[in-house]
Amino acid sequence: MKPYRTLLFVPGHKPDWVLKALRTGADAIVLDLEDSVPEAEKESARKAVADTIIAVREHDSEVGLFVRPNGLGTRTTGADLEAVVLPGLTGIFAPKIETVHDVVAYDALLDHFEQRNGAGRQRVIVPVETVKAIHNCREIALASPRIAAMIGPTAEHADIAREVGFEWSAEGTETLYLRSRILLACREAGLHALTGLWEELGDLDGLAGFADGGRRLGFRGMVVIHPSHVPVVNAAFTPSETDIAFYRGLADAYLAGERVGDGAVRYRGLHIDRAHYDKALQWLEHAAELTEGNRNV
Structure with a gap:
């Protein structure tokens, strides 16, 4: 749904x-x-x-x-x-x-x-x-x-x-x-x-x-x-642009670390690893579904 x-x-x-x-x-x-x-x-x-x-x-x-x-x-x-x-x-x-x-x-x-x-x-x-x-x-x-x-x-x-x-x-x-x-x-x-x-x-x-x-x-x-x-x-219940930017940045930071062999990196003062990256992807997917699936987003 x-x-x-x-x-x-x-x-x-x-x-x-x-x-x-x-x-x-x-x-x-x-x-x-x-x-x-x-x-x-x-x-x-x-x-x-x-x-x-x-x-x-x-x-x-x-x-x-x-x-x-x-x-x-x-x-x-x-x-x-x-x-x-x-x-x-x-x-x-x-x-x-x-x-x-x-x-x-x-x-x-x-x-x-x-x-x-x-x-x-x-x-x-x-x-x-x-x-x-x-x-x-x-x-x-x-x-x-x-x-x-x-x-x-x-x-x-x-x-x-x-x-x-x-x-x-x-x-x-x-x-x-x-x-x-x-x-x-x-x-x-x-x-x-x-x-x-x-x-x-x-x-x-x-x-x-x-x-x-x-x-x-x-x-x-x-x-x-x-x-x-x-x-x-x-x-x-609509993700803010600030939140979207945060999670996009988090995902990008994790991928950048992974490319140089780091499984855990620092992002905006936070320690992040694969679990944080997976949450960011889920959150961004939800934001995209709202944009595609609902009116006035």
């Missing part, structure tokens, strides 16, 4: 909000059929989301486009997927996944509706929302090649806060263990590691610090719920 820095949620029954969402520069849009859609609007929202997918692709072929269906326990997931797994959809943001069996169920449903509706192969983003999902995160991450990303939980008032019972703080120490488990599962399975969620809509300075902390921990993008959050989070 592309290294999306921002996934911006839009209620599925509010198609007029989508063009505004696209103008924010978000790397991916998530059209929601679950929590943000009132029960009375669920059925009409499916049609609205299907129309929105077509409309978005007429204007933008690059933005990631995902749908969050209702969870398997509602027994309406199939109806959601039947309506929205269409050409142009990137994938599914699959809520309430707790076990490998849930992944298998999504695999079967997606296989069916991809063929029926002529859609491309869908990728799956898994938000970790329950205690059971935290315990099973490694097995879930490895359960299917469709799984492309997982989200380390941080929300102040959402499912995970209720399930675990933590008291939220901007520093995030109460969710550090939870997020770290998800991050390690992502690294082992080769998934895109995402974090979220910042709920204080007007506190952009707090958001910037929170996103920066997620990046330093090892995450590479974040779920956002308001258009004003997109440029802040994009900036936090």
